[in-house]
Amino acid sequence: xxxxxxxxxxxxxxxxxxxxxxxxxxxxxxxxxxxxxxxxxxxxxxxxxxxxxxxxxxxxxxxxxxxxxxxxxxxxxxxxxxxxxxxxxxxxxxxxxxxxxxxxxxxxxxxxxxxxxxxxxxxxxxxxxxxxxxxxxxxxxxxxxxxxxxxxxxxxxxxxxxxxxxxxxxxxxxxxxxxxxxxxxxxxxxxxxxxxxxxxxxxxxxxxxxxxxxxxxxxxxxxxxxxxxxxxxxxxxxxxxxxxxxxxxxxxxxxxxxxxxxxxxxxxxxxxxxxxxxxxxxxxxxxxxxxxxxxxxxxxxxxxxxxxxxxxxxxxxxxxxxxxxxxxxxxxxxxxxxxxxxxxxxxxxxxxxxxxxxxxxxxxxxxxxxxxxxxxxxxxxxxxxxxxxxxxxxxxxxxxxxxxxxxxxxxxxxxxxxxxxxxxxxxxxxxxxxxxxxxxxxxxxxxxxxxxxxxxxxxxxxxxxxxxxxxxxxxxxxxxxxxxxxxxxxxxxxxxxxxxxxxxxxxxxxxxxxxxxxxxxxxxxxxxxxxxxxxxxxxxxxxxxxxxxxxxxxxxxxxxxxxxxxxxxxxxxxxxxxxxxxxxxxxxxx
Amino acid sequence: xxxxxxxxxxxxxxxxxxxxxxxxxxxxxxxxxxxxxxxxxxxxxxxxxxxxxxxxxxxxxxxxxxxxxxxxxxxxxxxxxxxxxxxxxxxxxxxxxxxxxxxxxxxxxxxxxxxxxxxxxxx
Numbered sequence: 199x200x201x202x203x204x205x206x207x208x209x210x211x212x213x214x215x216x217x218x219x220x221x222x223x224x225x226x227x228x229x230x231x232x233x234x235x236x237x238x239x240x241x242x243x244x245x246x247x248x249x250x251x252x253x254x255x256x257x258x259x260x261x262x263x264x265x266x267x268x269x270x271x272x273x274x275x276x277x278x279x280x281x282x283x284x285x286x287x288x289x290x291x292x293x294x295x296x297x298x299x300x301x302x303x304x305x306x307x308x309x310x311x312x313x314x315x316x317x318x319x320x321x322x323x324x325x326x327x328x329x330x331x332x333x334x335x336x337x338x339x340x341x342x343x344x345x346x347x348x349x350x351x352x353x354x355x356x357x358x359x360x361x362x363x364x365x366x367x368x369x370x371x372x373x374x375x376x377x378x379x380x381x382x383x384x385x386x387x388x389x390x391x392x393x394x395x396x397x398x399x400x401x402x403x404x405x406x407x408x409x410x411x412x413x414x415x416x417x418x419x420x421x422x423x424x425x426x427x428x429x430x431x432x433x434x435x436x437x438x439x440x441x442x443x444x445x446x447x448x449x450x451x452x453x454x455x456x457x458x459x460x461x462x463x464x465x466x467x468x469x470x471x472x473x474x475x476x477x478x479x480x481x482x483x484x485x486x487x488x489x490x491x492x493x494x495x496x497x498x499x500x501x502x503x504x505x506x507x508x509x510x511x512x513x514x515x516x517x518x519x520x521x522x523x524x525x526x527x528x529x530x531x532x533x534x535x536x537x538x539x540x541x542x543x544x545x546x547x548x549x550x551x552x553x554x555x556x557x558x559x560x561x562x563x564x565x566x567x568x569x570x571x572x573x574x575x576x577x578x579x580x581x582x583x584x585x586x587x588x589x590x591x592x593x594x595x596x597x598x599x600x601x602x603x604x605x606x607x608x609x610x611x612x613x614x615x616x617x618x619x620x621x622x623x624x625x626x627x628x629x630x631x632x633x634x635x636x637x638x639x640x641x642x643x644x645x646x647x648x649x650x651x652x653x654x655x656x657x658x659x660x661x662x663x664x665x666x667x668x669x670x671x672x673x674x675x676x677x678x679x680x681x682x683x684x685x686x687x688x689x690x691x692x693x694x695x696x697x698x699x700x701x702x703x704x705x706x707x708x709x710x711x712x713x714x715x716x717x718x719x720x721x722x723x724x725x726x727x728x729x730x731x732x733x734x735x736x737x738x739x740x741x742x743x744x745x746x747x748x749x750x751x752x753x754x755x756x757x758x759x760x761x762x763x764x765x766x767x768x769x770x771x772x773x774x775x776x777x778x779x780x781x782x783x784x785x786x787x788x
Numbered sequence: 789x790x791x792x793x794x795x796x797x798x799x800x801x802x803x804x805x806x807x808x809x810x811x812x813x814x815x816x817x818x819x820x821x822x823x824x825x826x827x828x829x830x831x832x833x834x835x836x837x838x839x840x841x842x843x844x845x846x847x848x849x850x851x852x853x854x855x856x857x858x859x860x861x862x863x864x865x866x867x868x869x870x871x872x873x874x875x876x877x878x879x880x881x882x883x884x885x886x887x888x889x890x891x892x893x894x895x896x897x898x899x900x901x902x903x904x905x906x907x908x909x910x911x
Contacts, residue, residue: 433851433873433903440875444800444810451799451811452876455868456884457845468845478799478810485809623880630882649878649900669883672900676879694877694902761845762885 199408201302206318206325208395209248209308213325218302224716227257228285228684229730230303231274235283236733238305241741245278245387246364246394252306254296254355257687258710261297261410262418265709266426267689269293269498271372277386279366279557279599280616280641282738285684286388289497289506290372290381291353293687295404296320310396315362317399319349322406330398335359337550337587338371338379341399346377349401354379356399358552359587361389365597367557368393371549374497380506380519381497384554385643386618387599410713418712421705425692428702429502432695441505441691442494444477446523449622450531451476457761458627459527460620462534462573463563464613466760467624471536475526479538480507489514503691509542518546524644527622528559533566534573544580551587553597558583560600560619568607611753616641616743625750626759626766629666633673633768637748637776639734647676648683648693650703650723670772674779678727685730686710728779735780748773791817792863796827800871802838805831818861824848825857833869839903840876842868848887850876852904855893877902 202215203222225233231253243249253274259265271293277284296304299322310316315330333341338358345354353373360368368389371379412418429435440448453459454472461469473479484491484507491510496503497520506520521542529535529544548555562579565571570592571578585593595606600619604612613620618641625632634647683690688706696702703720711718718726738747754766798805798812806812818827824843828834839851844866849855851872861867878900886894897904 433905434875434877438873440873443873448874449876449880451797451868452840452870452874453880455797455840455842455845455870456847456881458881458884473797473811473813476811478803482809482811627885628880628883631879632883634879644880647879649882649902666883672882694875697878698901698903 199300199411201300204301204304204320204325206304206306207308208306208310208316208397211310211327222302226302226685227255227260227270227272227687228274228287228681229726230255230685231272231285232283232730232733234303234305235274235276236737239276241276241737243276245276245281245391248309250276250391250394252388252391252395253303254292254306255303256293256297257685259713260293260687262412262713264500265422265688266429267501267503267692268687269500270687270689271296271383272684273370273383273388275388275391276741277388278364278390279387280618282616282641282741282743283639283734284386284388285640286369286383286385287684288370288372288381288383289501289689290374291498292355292372292402294499295353295402298404298409299402299407300409306392306395306397309394315396315398317401318397319401319403321403333398334362338552339550342373342377342379345399345401349403353402354399355402357389357392358550359589360552360597361393362398363589363594363597364390364393365553365586365594366390366602367553367561367597367599369552369554371552374519375499376519378519379549382549382554385556386641389552412713413715414712416712417708421708421710421712424701424705425696425709426502426705428695428699428705429692432698434694435503435691441503444481445493445505445507445520447475447477447480447521447526449477449523450526451478453623456627458624459531460613460622460624461531463532463567463611464620464624464754465611467627468761469531469534469536472531474536475530475538475541477523480509480521483538484510487512487514490516495519501689503689505691512539518542518549521545524622525555525559528556529562529579532559532563533579535576535579537576540576540580544583547580547583547587551583553586556621557599557619560613561596561603564600564603564609564612565596565607567611568604568609570607611751611757613751614642615750616747618642624759626754626764627762629768630669630672632750632766633669633773633776634677636750636768636773637673638677639731639738645690646680647673648680648690649676649697650679650693666768667772670768670775674776675724678724678731680727681730682723682727731777732780735777745774748776792820792822792861793817794827794861794863794865794867796867796869798869800874802833802869802871805833822861823857824859824861824867827861827867837872838869839872839874840870843887846885846887847881848890850890850894850904853893853897855887855889858889859887872905875902
């Protein structure tokens with residue numbers, strides 16, 4: 199059975215099922231959300247107005263039987279935070295259930311009558327529009343519980359109060375296997391786009407759905423086997439490996455030792471309290487407190503990496519999932535806070551209000567630099583996040599993110615690119631990621647450029663990856679590979695084993711080819727990724743972005759970062775070279 | 789000077805060498821002229837057990853790769869040593885300061901890998 203596109207018109211409260219048009223038939227996940235936004239959203243529209251659309255798409259292999267770690271859901275729209283195209287993806291329950299309903303994508307468009315809010319119930323029978331006025335103002339923890347009381351074991355996609363207020367830092371929550379709202383398509387304010395469609399929650403029940411068709415079962419099984427073996431063999435992703443044992447926050451102490459952990463609003467590369475908010479400390483707390491806390495927690499069914507955690511309170515009861523690297527850094531080191539319990543409380547508050555933890559931590563640091571509270575004031579930081587949920591004037595400023603808050607409080611050291619704040623790798627110290635921060639269509643994003651094998655990236659004999667010039671050259675291939683992986687539905691962390699273990703790379707491509715029937719090999723990954731990037735870059739250009747938007751923040755050019763006392767050294771010419779090919783006339787797939 | 793003092797932090801299961809769970813920080817007295825490799829031997833840490841190693845925030849070792857006995861330690865140095873199951877994806881360390889010994893070792897084995905424990909061939 200061919201997949202369908204489910205189009206939900208919130209102006210007419212109508213749902214229609216459409217055949218997937220030829221132009222979108224090759225795409226899934228990020229590729230599909232970007233293609234639909236590129237084709238159907240005028241880049242000049244207001245992100246919160248009636249003409250923006252929210253597109254939700256599972257990846258190629260999402261929902262297929264036992265494809266390892268493949269439960270990602272992509273969300274795409276014009277971003278209220280960046281003003282450009284945005285794809286943000288999440289784990290949780292939604293991707294597999296949408297895919298098993300036979301849907302390639304769900305398009306939310308239009309706006310209902312002012313003041314009307316709805317819960318959408320998506321089943322194999324169609325879409326029900328339920329009045330959501332009784333849910334307004336509620337945080338995501340309560341929303342998930344209420345939805346499961348009525349619709350148990352469903353996927354719940356929802357927004358917290360921040361999305362209702364259409365704040366630029368509002369994310370979209372997906373419930374996890376414990377029905378908690380820890381899985382966020384957090385970046386770029388897509389929760390505000392969902393709120394602007396008048397949708398508080400979307401329940402997805404795949405009961406009776408047709409499932410995911412696999413065109414070439416033998417090829418799929420072959421690819422799945424290779425990829426599974428690669429994941430299980432690699433030190434980073436295997437059971438009891440780094441991610442499984444300590445979660446992504448294992449990087450806190452490493453980046454701190456390297457002098458690349460942004461501290462107190464990117465004013466230093468080392469934080470004296472790093473060990474207290476690290477993955478090692480999280481594992482110690484879990485072991486000391488016992489109870490419901492755990493490391494090695496999966497964020498979606500079928501994950502075999504399991505890098506998530508459940509952070510326990512003092513009594514051992516589950517406090518929040520998940521305290522990950524970016525979260526521990528943003529709400530910890532970047533705010534000068536070394537109390538892990540407060541970091542966990544703030545994470546809970548972000549999850550409940552429905553805001554991105556990276557942008558939130560950066561915003562708190564800006565508020566600290568602007569004198570609203572002191573660096574290290576954990577109680578004050580928690581209070582500011584609570585104000586977001588309450589919708590106070592201060593909370594609404596904080597909920598708009600870093601740049602709005604910097605303007606409100608006269609801060610000029612603003613760590614953003616394309617209006618989105620930087621994640622947890624200091625680009626003056628970790629130069630390679632800085633190139634990707636500067637040039638990705640998504641705004642500063644640490645997940646936009648994952649390393650691929652040197653022979654595919656063209657390194658062997660051509661580029662010196664240790665030089666500044668090499669980093670600019672490499673960033674494009676890294677970004678293209680990532681755009682492809684974001685479209686598969688696989689967790690981006692499969693990038694670790696598929697870089698180092700050849701059969702993993704082949705397994706990824708073969709499993710996608712097996713599900714879709716497309717003739718994809720490992721050699722097709724970069725050209726397909728470049729097609730996706732080209733759509734995204736062109737959308738941004740038409741929205742008004744220029745080369746001046748592919749630049750690091752000014753202060754990083756002149757302010758030396760301790761302990762290495764380094765400044766940004768990549769030239770503008772090198773940055774401009776990354777996407778020069780978009781207009782070279784050789785087509786997207788060159 | 790009859791001896792030097794350096795500060796060491798062990799991360800992950802290596803911390804058990806000093807009776808800690810996952811992080812152990814301590815000072816240690818060494819003979820002048822002690823190399824990085826001597827310190828590892830003194831602590832009983834093998835190539836198979838350690839991953840990233842920093843001296844004063846400069847990366848000197850990565851998992852699975854032997855960059856040699858390495859640098860002579862100086863009084864007041866800080867050395868951070870991570871266990872073999874630690875991870876640091878390449879894209880998140882691309883451009884950080886590295887020792888010359890490590891740069892040479894990486895050039896021989898191929899720069900762009902997350903880990904060298906499973907990848908034996910030169911690119």
